[in-house]
Every structure is written in structure tokens, then in C-alpha cells.
Amino acid sequence: MASTDSVKTAWPAQPERQAWLAVLARAPVNDLEHAWAALTQQPAFRFLRPPETGLTQVRARAGGTGQQFNLGEATVTRCTVQLESGDIGVGYVMGRNGRQAELVTVFDALLQDPVLGPSLQRDVIARLARQQAERQQRQAEATAGTKVDFFTMVRGDD
16 A cells, blocks of 8 residues: 555646646647647656657537437547656647647646646636637638528418
């Protein structure tokens, strides 16, 4: 049995980690590179699994709620690293960008640190999430401009 000194605290909660991984996975590689360059000290890490590209099956539901079916395949890149502190980060990104997967993975490991994690949440994740929301809003506004309202005219029996 390990001593209590070697047991890490319960940081992070699973939903919190899922949320930051989603933000990181959607972030463009340039934004991740900027966040990486902004770190005061870039940590040393080793690859447990270097970036590797493969396919995953995409599932969908008819009408969003119906029975599931296989929609097709998507290219994904995954990576796993371990920091000198022992924290392990994982990352999956859509596409073939190994550097993007590497940065997602390293940030995942850094965010698990109970001391460093909260500041990265505030400085990196919140900023990336805000940028993604702004991009989504601009896209929604551009799409709304092309909306066509269809209506049915009822003809009476005169």
C-alpha cells in the first residue's frame, strides 16, 4: 500500500478534465503554440505514445434521437506524455496534426497539477474557450444571414 504522501489529491474532477480536453482538442494549433510560448517555464516530458494518426468510426443517430448507425470514418491523431512530475496527459485531435496532439497532451498533463492547473484554467483554457465561442457566434451570424423562411399559403375554397 502506498503512503498517503505519494497519493495525489483528487484534482481534477472528471467533468472538468473532459471540458478542458474538449476546448484543447478544438483549439487551432497556432493558438496552442501561442499558449505554449507564453509559459514561463516549459516542462520536460517524455512520450509514452508519440503522436500517431489513425481512423475512428463516427456514429450518428437518425434525427438526433433515433437508432444509431455508422456514419463513416474520421482521421484522428492521439498522443500520451508523462511530465517529470509523473502527471500523464492524453490527447486526441481530429486530423493529422501531430504537433497539435502533442500540445493538447502536454497541457492536459499540466492542468492536472493542483498548483499550476488553476492558473492554466484561467489563463489558457478560459481564453481558448472564449475564442471558440466568438468564432462560433460569428459563424452563426454569417449562417443566419442566408436563412430562408419557408411558409405555406392556405388557399380557401371560394
